[in-house]
Amino acid sequence: MAATAQAPVADPASVEEQRGGGPPAGAGGAPGEGGRPPVEGAGAPAEGGQEPVCLIVLGMAGSGKTTFVQRLTAHLHSLKAPPYVINLDPAVHEVPFPANIDIRDTVNYKEVMKQYRLGPNGGIVTSLNLFATRFDQVMQFIEKKRQNHRYVLIDTPGQIEVFTWSASGTIITEALASSFPCVVIYVMDTSRSVNPVTFMSNMLYACSILYKTRLPFILAMNKTDIVDHSFAVEWMQDFESFQDALNQETSYVSNLTRSMSLVLDEFYSSLRVVGVSAVTGSGLDELLLQVQDGAAEFDRDYRPEYQRLRTQLMEAQSRKQQEQLERLRRDLGAVDVSGSPDVAMAAGPSDLIMNRGNPPEEEEEEQEDSDTDDIDHNGEAPGGGGGAL
Numbered sequence: 001m002a003a004t005a006q007a008p009v010a011d012p013a014s015v016e017e018q019r020g021g022g023p024p025a026g027a028g029g030a031p032g033e034g035g036r037p038p039v040e041g042a043g044a045p046a047e048g049g050q051e052p053v054c055l056i057v058l059g060m061a062g063s064g065k066t067t068f069v070q071r072l073t074a075h076l077h078s079l080k081a082p083p084y085v086i087n088l089d090p091a092v093h094e095v096p097f098p099a100n101i102d103i104r105d106t107v108n109y110k111e112v113m114k115q116y117r118l119g120p121n122g123g124i125v126t127s128l129n130l131f132a133t134r135f136d137q138v139m140q141f142i143e144k145k146r147q148n149h150r151y152v153l154i155d156t157p158g159q160i161e162v163f164t165w166s167a168s169g170t171i172i173t174e175a176l177a178s179s180f181p182c183v184v185i186y187v188m189d190t191s192r193s194v195n196p197v198t199f200m201s202n203m204l205y206a207c208s209i210l211y212k213t214r215l216p217f218i219l220a221m222n223k224t225d226i227v228d229h230s231f232a233v234e235w236m237q238d239f240e241s242f243q244d245a246l247n248q249e250t251s252y253v254s255n256l257t258r259s260m261s262l263v264l265d266e267f268y269s270s271l272r273v274v275g276v277s278a279v280t281g282s283g284l285d286e287l288l289l290q291v292q293d294g295a296a297e298f299d300r301d302y303r304p305e306y307q308r309l310r311t312q313l314m315e316a317q318s319r320k321q322q323e324q325l326e327r328l329r330r331d332l333g334a335v336d337v338s339g340s341p342d343v344a345m346a347a348g349p350s351d352l353i354m355n356r357g358n359p360p361e362e363e364e365e366e367q368e369d370s371d372t373d374d375i376d377h378n379g380e381a382p383g384g385g386g387g388a389l
């Protein structure tokens with residue numbers, strides 16, 4: 001990266017510890033909870049050995065993801081189960097919830113745009129890519145706090161494709177799912193889906209996200225304070241009623257639209273649907289029940305696959321390390337580092353790494369270079385100086 005006055009990327013290690021993730025304003029009050037009893041078990045913090053469930057919140061721009069995360073955070077605080085909250089939207093002006101990790105602390109979106117000469121969308125994608133390269137550190141933070149939190153909430157960038165159709169979104173999702181049960185919450189703007197054709201387009205998109213993320217899926221029909229979601233549920237359960245609604249459409253409705261709705265029937269049959277309002281908080285207890293169900297599905301159907309992925313990754317990593325060691329051994333064997341070829345071979349690679357290619361006899365002469373060695377050493381251990389890991 002270009003060395004300029006202001007670095008666009010900082011170390012997550014240096015910022016997370018400053019964030020308390022305390023209760024949000026109004027957390028205790030949790031107004032308008034809908035009068036339902038709290039979800040059994042959902043309030044307790046993670047018990048010994050229990051893992052938090054990661055809720056990845058996706059949805060189109062303006063569907064209400066950030067407001068939903070804010071409300072759910074407040075709701076969980078009121079249930080005495082404060083979540084661990086991560087903001088992955090680099091371009092948001094204000095994060096209305098207490099984030100434990102905020103991408104904006106690590107990546108300076110405006111600087112990224114300037115230094116890489118990008119527009120707003122390219123800036124968001126590149127910022128997320130830069131952040132994804134440090135996500136192993138974020139994973140360590142979550143690991144450290146796993147006993148204290150029952151849920152990890154992840155708010156994603158406004159434009160859904162930034163997360164769902166980018167390499168960084170896949171890296172982040174796979175990293176999370178290799179360690180914790182994960183559930184996708186697809187937030188939909190119900191008030192903007194009252195037209196049957198728009199509704200169907202939204203459902204097709206939701207369907208594509210389901211296949212792209214390969215995780216248990218909950219459809220959160222948001223903004224039920226504006227329009228009740230019962231019309232949508234009826235369309236999903238009763239094919240005829242949806243066809244009737246389509247028939248009333250004076251706009252262009254092709255045969256393809258009708259056929260598509262038949263295809264979606266299969267998608268609907270296995271879908272978890274819950275109506276919520278991120279503004280009033282209604283429906284959140286039911287949502288938490290669905291989350292428990294989703295987490296159970298993850299354990300049953302998805303965990304083995306992600307464990308296989310994790311094992312594969314670890315094996316690939318150790319293979320790569322082995323290859324690098326082999327290459328180093330060959331290189332050191334070929335180059336006369338000591339004046340006597342036997343020394344290099346006899347010392348073995350690890351000894352030579354420790355001595356930076358210098359056999360023990362020459363150690364005293366090389367003492368003057370120790371400053372340079374210190375710099376190299378720091379460079380080899382990113383995050384080591386952060387102190388928080």
Ligand SMILES: Nc1nc2c(ncn2[C@@H]2O[C@H](COP(=O)(O)OP(=O)(O)O)[C@@H](O)[C@H]2O)c(=O)[nH]1
Pocket residue numbers: 059060061062063064065066067068158222223224225226276277278279280
């Ligand atoms: N009436 C109503 N408005 C909502 C609800 N959820 C979000 N909004 C509004 O929808 C707009 C977009 O919300 P935001 O959370 O920023 O959407 P995001 O782009 O998906 O993160 C804001 O003006 C919110 O106040 C809801 O449940 N009911």
Ligand SMILES: [Mg+2]
Pocket residue numbers: 065066067089092156157158
């Ligand atoms: Mg948002």
